[in-house]
Amino acid sequence: MxxxxxxxxxxxxxxxxxxxxxxxxxxxxxxxxxxxxxxxxxxxxxxxxxxxxxxxxxxxxxxxxxxxxxxxxxxxxxxxxxxxxxxxxxxxxxxxxxxxxxxxxxxxxxxxxxxxxxxxxxxxxxRLPATEPVGPPPGRASEGPHRPPAHGEPRMLTRIRALLAKAEATGFPQEAEALTTKAQELMARHSIDEALLAARTHGGDGPGARRIGVDAPYESAKAVLLDAVASANRCRAVWDSDLGFSTVVGFEADLEAVELLFTSLLVQGTAAMTTAEAGQRAAGRKRTKTFRQSFLMAYAQRLGARLAADTARVTAAAGAGGDDAPGDLLPVLAARDVAVTDAAERMFPRTTTSRVRGVNDAEGWTHGTAAADRARVGGRSPGIDR
Known part of the structure; x- marks a missing residue:
């Protein structure tokens, strides 16, 4: 029996x-x-x-x-x-x-x-489907691009984590902006230092990957924000809407920066959205879902443009003002970009793109853009024209 x-x-x-x-x-x-x-x-x-x-x-x-x-x-x-x-x-x-x-x-x-x-x-x-692994299962040694990170956390990342925590906790927008700006500067410098060190010593591991949850509601806007943060930090993000997460591919220091910054910007954006929505309700508005979707999408799009510009600025400054001439730095970074792209394409050979829908609230878009401007990261260069 x-x-x-x-x-x-x-x-x-x-x-x-x-x-x-x-x-x-x-x-x-x-x-x-x-x-x-x-x-x-x-x-x-x-x-x-x-x-x-x-x-x-x-x-x-x-x-x-x-x-x-x-x-x-x-x-x-x-x-x-x-x-x-x-x-x-x-x-x-x-x-x-x-x-x-x-x-x-x-x-x-x-x-x-x-x-x-x-x-x-x-x-x-x-009935769980198979998904691309981002590390070995228990009982197996790490191999390929999935090697374990170095023991302990670099002091730079500890400082970045502390700055972002303070940015999330403060009630003063100007202080949050200054703290987040400093954190992004440290992230960019840390990434460049790691790349140059690996090139000089001919050491360092290849790109790895980690998963970051993209939770409801407004998953599409959150996935766009994560993609923007990943791209600005020399990583690639692939969103699986059915399984509720994105897989981010990149070098270890950059992956850590992406997760830290995405989490912090999402906290800051959600707080700003709640404040803006309260103002809308006080003015007599009842519908909020379209406002939130449009707010977060504008927030993600605006930050994407700003982060990309800031990354280019910090990279140019590092090459021109440091011990490494641009001719030394740019090929190193380009090689890492190629390695990340190749790793992402091996992991996900059949990705697709889709059109984001439901962004049709002008007030939400305007408030989301303004919130992204207040969350400016990466430096004190002039803002991007609207």
Whole structure:
């Protein structure tokens, strides 16, 4: 006779209706001796996700998006149990596991409800598509472009992180602008220093990749903002709208800068949008969705143009005013750009472009553009003409 867990999975996981789910949950709820086997089966599904290129944060984000917070808590418990079996985890996994939601307690609120939620989660995990890996799964050594980062964080990145945290926390726009400007200057200089050091020593690893969540609502505007930040920092971003994340390809120092700056600019932009929206409501406006979409898209487009201009300015200044003549610096940076493009095209040989829709609110666009101007980064050069 088949074990209860096999019967339950056969009934629930390969059918699209609730009847099969109820049958499987009833089988598990009626047999407490099957609990351990049921959770081992879940850990197996999580292990398969690693083999398909997923990482802990990706799985939790996708489960939360497709199910709910309860499903995210269930999968967090499975991830914690599954990853505990490894002596060593891939780079950045420890941070992702530390940020998991609190694991769901077993068999709560009742055995049937818990078993039903568990099987619904397993149904989703079973159907996770394969995705391009951005690092090795647990138990495998790093290879190719996915080598682990150096131990510890460079002091420059620690300073950048502190500056951006202060920019997000301050209530004074001028102070936030000054702090973010200084952070961007340090990012650009750090990237150039890393490139020159690698060229001189003939060392350094090739491009790597990391995933950054692009969460609802207004995912398209957020993806455009991330793409702008990535491009300005010599990286490439590829958005998967179905899975809810972008994969950013670039050199390690640049990847760190992209994630830090994108997160900070999104926080600043959301705060500015909330303030502008409050003013619109005070004036009697009721519709807000189109305002927010247009605001964030304008914010992303405007910052993209500014960041690109600032990167060019900082690069030119570094080549002209430092120990390295432009003739030495520009070929080094060009070679890194080619390496990033080649790596991105190997990882994603079949990308497509799509037209962004729903940007039709003039007030939202105007306020978003103004917010991007206030979040000016990269230097004190004159602003871009409207």
């Amino acid at each position: 088949e074990p209860v867990i096999d019967q339950a999975c056969a009934a629930a996981l390969y059918s699209a209706d609730d009847a099969g789910l109820d049958t499987g949950a009833s089988l598990l709820a009626a047999d407490p001796s099957a609990d351990a086997a049921a959770h081992r089966r879940g850990e197996e599904f999580v292990r398969r996700a690693w083999e398909r290129g997923w990482q802990p944060a990706d799985v939790v984000r996708f489960v939360r998006r497709e199910l709910d917070e309860g499903g995210a808590a269930l999968v967090a418990a499975l991830i914690t149990a599954e990853t505990a079996r490894y002596d060593r985890l891939p780079p950045r996994w420890a941070d992702q596991i530390a940020e998991l939601p609190a694991p769901a307690p077993r068999n709560r609120p009742d055995r049937f409800g818990y078993a039903s939620a568990l099987l619904e989660l397993y149904r989703l995990l079973l």
